[in-house]
Amino acid sequence: MKLVIGIVRPERTNDVLEALFRAQIRGFSLSRVQGHGGELERVETYRGTTVKMNLAEKARFEVAVSDEFVQPTIDALCAGGRTGEVGDGKVFVLNLEQAVRIRTGENDSAAVTPINPQDDLEQR
Amino acid sequence: MSGHIDSGATAWMMTATALVLMMTPALGLFYAGLVRSKNTLNTFMMSIAALGVATITWALVGYSLAFDSGDGFVGGGKFFFMNHIGFGAQPGTQIPQLLFFAFEASFCIITAALVSGAVVERMKFSTFLIFMALWSTLIYPVLAHWVWGGGWLQAHGVLDFAGGVPVEMASGFSALAAALAVGARKDYGRQALLPHNVVFVLLGAGLLWFGWFGFNGGSGYSTGHSSILAFTNTLLAPACTLVVWFVLDLLRDQRVTAIGAATAIVVGAVGITPACGYVSPIAAMLLGGLAAIPSYVFITWRTRTRLDESLDVLGAHGLAGLTGILFIGFFAQRSWNGVANGLLHGHPGLLGWQVVAALAGPAYAFVGTFAILKVLNALMPMRVSAIEESIGMDVVDHGEQAYTDGEGAILVAHEGFFDFDRSRRDAD
Numbered sequence: 001m002k003l004v005i006g007i008v009r010p011e012r013t014n015d016v017l018e019a020l021f022r023a024q025i026r027g028f029s030l031s032r033v034q035g036h037g038g039e040l041e042r043v044e045t046y047r048g049t050t051v052k053m054n055l056a057e058k059a060r061f062e063v064a065v066s067d068e069f070v071q072p073t074i075d076a077l078c079a080g081g082r083t084g085e086v087g088d089g090k091v092f093v094l095n096l097e098q099a100v101r102i103r104t105g106e107n108d109s110a111a112v113t114p115i116n117p118q119d120d121l122e123q124r
Numbered sequence: 125m126s127g128h129i130d131s132g133a134t135a136w137m138m139t140a141t142a143l144v145l146m147m148t149p150a151l152g153l154f155y156a157g158l159v160r161s162k163n164t165l166n167t168f169m170m171s172i173a174a175l176g177v178a179t180i181t182w183a184l185v186g187y188s189l190a191f192d193s194g195d196g197f198v199g200g201g202k203f204f205f206m207n208h209i210g211f212g213a214q215p216g217t218q219i220p221q222l223l224f225f226a227f228e229a230s231f232c233i234i235t236a237a238l239v240s241g242a243v244v245e246r247m248k249f250s251t252f253l254i255f256m257a258l259w260s261t262l263i264y265p266v267l268a269h270w271v272w273g274g275g276w277l278q279a280h281g282v283l284d285f286a287g288g289v290p291v292e293m294a295s296g297f298s299a300l301a302a303a304l305a306v307g308a309r310k311d312y313g314r315q316a317l318l319p320h321n322v323v324f325v326l327l328g329a330g331l332l333w334f335g336w337f338g339f340n341g342g343s344g345y346s347t348g349h350s351s352i353l354a355f356t357n358t359l360l361a362p363a364c365t366l367v368v369w370f371v372l373d374l375l376r377d378q379r380v381t382a383i384g385a386a387t388a389i390v391v392g393a394v395g396i397t398p399a400c401g402y403v404s405p406i407a408a409m410l411l412g413g414l415a416a417i418p419s420y421v422f423i424t425w426r427t428r429t430r431l432d433e434s435l436d437v438l439g440a441h442g443l444a445g446l447t448g449i450l451f452i453g454f455f456a457q458r459s460w461n462g463v464a465n466g467l468l469h470g471h472p473g474l475l476g477w478q479v480v481a482a483l484a485g486p487a488y489a490f491v492g493t494f495a496i497l498k499v500l501n502a503l504m505p506m507r508v509s510a511i512e513e514s515i516g517m518d519v520v521d522h523g524e525q526a527y528t529d530g531e532g533a534i535l536v537a538h539e540g541f542f543d544f545d546r547s548r549r550d551a552d
Contacts, residue, residue, distance in 0.1 A: 011162075011514035014315050034532055043536070044523045055532025083511065 001096045001109055004073045006061040007035065008081035008089040013059045016080030020063070023072040027112065028063040039087030058089060064099055066109040127213030129220060133346045137219045137227055143338025144230035148175055148237050150335055154328025154386065155241055156526075158435050161320040162516025163245045164526035170240035173253055178236040178260040182229045189265035191228065196276035199269045217345040227342055228268070234339075235291045236260045239493070241435030242299035243306045245317075246507050249521040255500055259298065263492045267294050267485055281474060282481045283456060283464060285354060286343035288398025288449040289485035296442015297486035298493035299433055305497035308432030310510050322382050329386035333362060336393045340400040350461055354400035357408035358393065361400075364412030365392025372420045387440055391419045394444035399452045402463065407455040415447045446482050453478035 008016055010032065020028065034055040041052040063073050070093065077091050101111035152171030159167045178186075188203035202208055206225075214224035236256050243252065267290035269275040271282055277289070284290075311317060319325060340358040344351030369388030373380045395415030396408055403411065423439040433439075453475030456466035465471035500506065507513070512520040519525060 009514075011516075014311075036532070041534075042519060042523075044519070044525070044528075044533070046524060050536040051530075051533040052536055053532060054534050085511070 001064070001066055001099065001112060002070045003094045003096045004061075004063045004065060004070060004077070005092040005094065006063070006073075006077035006081065006089065007033065007037075007058050007091075008061070008077065009083065009087065010057050010059045012081045012083065012088075016059070016061060016077060019076035019080035020061075020073070023069075023076045025063060025065065025069060025073055025076060028061055031060045031062075033058050033060045037087065037090065056087060064096055064112045066112055127215070128218055129211075129213050130218035130346070133217070134219050134223060136347050136351075137223050137342055137345060140338035140342025141223070141227045141230055143335045144227070144234065144342065145175075145335075147230075147332050147335035147339065148172075148234045150328050150331035151234060151237050152328075153324050154332060154390075155244065155435055157321040157324025157326075157328060158319045158383075159244050160317060160516070161527060162518055162525075164320065164518060165522050165524055166249060166517035167240070167244045169249065169522065170244065170252060171237040173249075173256060174233045174237035174240075174260075177253055177256045178233040178264075179229055181257050181260045182232045182265075183225075186232055186261055186265040187225055187228065189261070190232075190268035191273045193274050194269065196274075196279060197269070198266050198275075199273050214345070219345055224345065227345075231268070231287060231291060231339070232260055232264050235264050235287075235295050238291075238295035238437055238441060239298045239302060241437040242302040242433050244434050245517060246309050246513055247306055248505055248508050249517070251500060251504050251506055254504070255302075255496060258496045258500075259493060262496065263294060263298060263489055264290055266492075267488060270485070271481070277477070277481050277484070280477045280480070281464065282477045283402050283452050283474070284398045284449065284481065285350075285401035286340045286397045288445045288452075289481055292394045292397055292441045292445025293449070293482070293485045294489040296438040296440070296445060297489040299437030300431075300442065301490045301493035302497060303431060303433035305494055305501065306506055308430060309434065310513050312432040312434075313430065319383060322386075325383055325386045329389040333358075333389050333393055336362075336397075340393075340397060344401055350401040350463075353405070353460060356405060357396050357400040357403065360405055361396035361408045361412030361415070362389050362392030364409045365389070365395065365416045368413045368416040369420060372416060376424070387419075387423070387436070388416060390440050391415055391444045394441050395448045395451075398445065398448040399455070402452050402456045402461040404455070404457050404460045407451075407457070411448065411451045411455070414451070415444045418443045418447055442486065446486070449478050449482045449485075450475075 035058050036055055039056060041054055044051055044053055065073050074091055082088055099108055099111040148171050152168040155171060156164045156168040183206055185204055188201055189199045192199035192202040194200035209221045209225050211220045214221045236259055239259060270277040271284040271289045337355055337358050341351055341355035344354055366385060366388045369384050370380045373384050392412045392415060395411055399411055419439050422443055423436050426439055452466060454467045456464050456474060457469050458465045464474055467475045508520055
C-alpha cells in the first residue's frame with residue numbers, strides 16, 4: 001500500500017484526471033499548491049513594478065493505492081502531466097502505514113480499494 | 125450649417141454619450157466573467173482596447189465613411205481627420221456636430237468590442253488590435269452609412285433606430301465569421317470551459333442595461349417624443365425577455381440560471397435597439413418576450429456543435445437584432461413614431477425592406493470580417509501556441525494575472541533604482 005503524490009502543471013489537471021479514470025483509479029485528492037522546481041521564472045509588471053514570479057502554481061494529486069495499482073498510478077500521472085518542458089512536475093511514492101475507511105471502519109487495502117457505488121447499493 | 129442648438133437636447137446627448145461609453149467596460153466585465161480565470165484580463169482588455177483603437181479610427185476616417193453623404197454604399201472623405209466638424213447644428217438635429225460625432229463614436233467602440241466575444245481565450249492580442257482597427261474602419265462605418273448616413277437602406281425607408289444593422293447584426297455575424305476564421309479553442313468540446321465569475325456577468329449585464337438608456341434614448345438626438353419612447357421601451361423590453369427566459373429555463377431544467385438572466389437582459393436590450401423609437405410600449409413588451417426565443421434556442425443548440433463562437437455574440441446580438449429589425453416591419457406605428465407604419469398598421473412595404481436589411485447587413489458583416497481575418501492570417505500569427513493557450517492569455521499576452529496574492533513574487537531591482545531612504549540618509 002503506497003501513497004502516490006503527483007505534482008503537475010495546473011493546465012494538465014484535466015489530462016491527468018482523464019488518465020487516472022482510464023486506469024480505473026477513482027480515489028484521490030486534488031489540491032492547488034505553489035512551488036518551485038527549477039523552471040524559468042516568469043516576469044510580470046504591475047504599474048512599473050517588475051516582479052519575478054518565483055513560485056509556480058501546481059496541482060497536487062494524492063492517491064492512496066494498493067500495491068498492484070502503484071505503477072498504473074505513476075504511469076497515469078506521467079502520461080497526463082507531461083509536456084516535455086521544464087516544470088512538468090514530480091511524482092513521489094511513499095509507504096503508507098495504515099488506511100481506514102471512515103464509513104465502514106475497513107482497514108488498509110480494503111479501505112483504498114474504491115467501491116462502485118452501484119454495487120454498494122445492490123448489496124444493501 | 126448654423127441651425128438652432130437646443131440646450132436641453134445637448135445636455136441629454138452629452139449624458140447619453142457618457143452612458144454609452146460606459147457600456148464598453150461593462151461589456152468587458154460581462155465577457156471577463158464568462159471566461160476561465162486565466163484569461164480574465166485578456167478578455168477584458170479586448171473591450172478596453174476598443175476605447176483606444178476604435179476611437180482613433182473613428183476620428184480619422186470612420187466617421188466620415190459613415191456620415192459624409194458620399195454614395196449609397198459608403199460615405200465620402202469630407203470629415204476625414206475631423207475636418208468640418210464644429211459647433212454648428214448637426215443637420216436634422218439640434219445638437220452640435222462635435223457632440224453628434226462623439227455620440228456616434230461610442231457606438232463604433234462598443235460594436236468593435238462586441239466582436240471580441242467570438243475569439244477570446246486564444247487570439248493573439250497584437251493581431252487582435254490590428255483586426256479591430258481594420259474592422260472599425262471597413263465594416264462598421266459602411267453599415268452605419270447604409271442605415272443612418274444616407275446609404276441605400278435608409279433611402280428605401282429602412283427603419284433602424286439605434287443600430288440593429290450596424291451594431292447588433294454586424295457584431296453577431298462578424299463574430300460568426302471570426303469564430304470560423306480563428307477556429308475553436310483547443311479545449312473546446314474536450315473539457316468543460318466554465319465561466320469563472322458569474323457575479324461579473326450579472327453586474328456587467330446590469331451596467332449594460334443602464335448604459336443602454338443612453339444608447340437607445342440618445343438615438344433620437346433630442347428630448348422629443350421618439351427619444352422618450354425609445355427610453356421607456358428600453359426599460360420594458362428586457363424585462364419581458366428576462367421573464368420569458370426564466371420560463372424557458374424552467375421548462376428545460378426546472379431551474380432558473382443566473383447566466384441565463386444576464387444573457388436575457390442583453391438579448392432584450394438588443395432586440396428593442398432597432399425598434400425602440402418606432403413601436404408602441406406594449407409592442408415593445410411583446411418584442412422583448414419574442415426576442416428571447418430564437419436566441420435561447422440558438423445558444424442551447426450552438427454549444428453542442430463544433431462552432432466555438434465562444435461568448436455567443438451571434439446568439440445574443442445577431443439573432444435578437446434580426447428579430448428587432450423584422451419586428452419593426454410588422455409593428456411600426458406612425459401614431460407613436462411619426463414616421464411610418466408597419467404591416468399590422470396597413471403598410472406592408474416597410475416589411476419588405478426590413479427583410480432586405482436583415483439579409484444585406486449580416487451578409488456584408490460576415491463576408492467582410494472573414495476576408496479581413498483571412499488576409500491577416502497570411503501576414504501574422506492569429507493565435508497563440510497550444511501550450512500558451514493552456515497557460516492562459518493573461519500571463520502569456522500581458523505578463524499579468526487577474527488574481528494574484530503576490531506570494532512568491534520577488535521584486536526586481538532596476539539599474540539606477542532610486543533609493544529615497546538612502547538619499548535622505550546621505551543628506552543628513
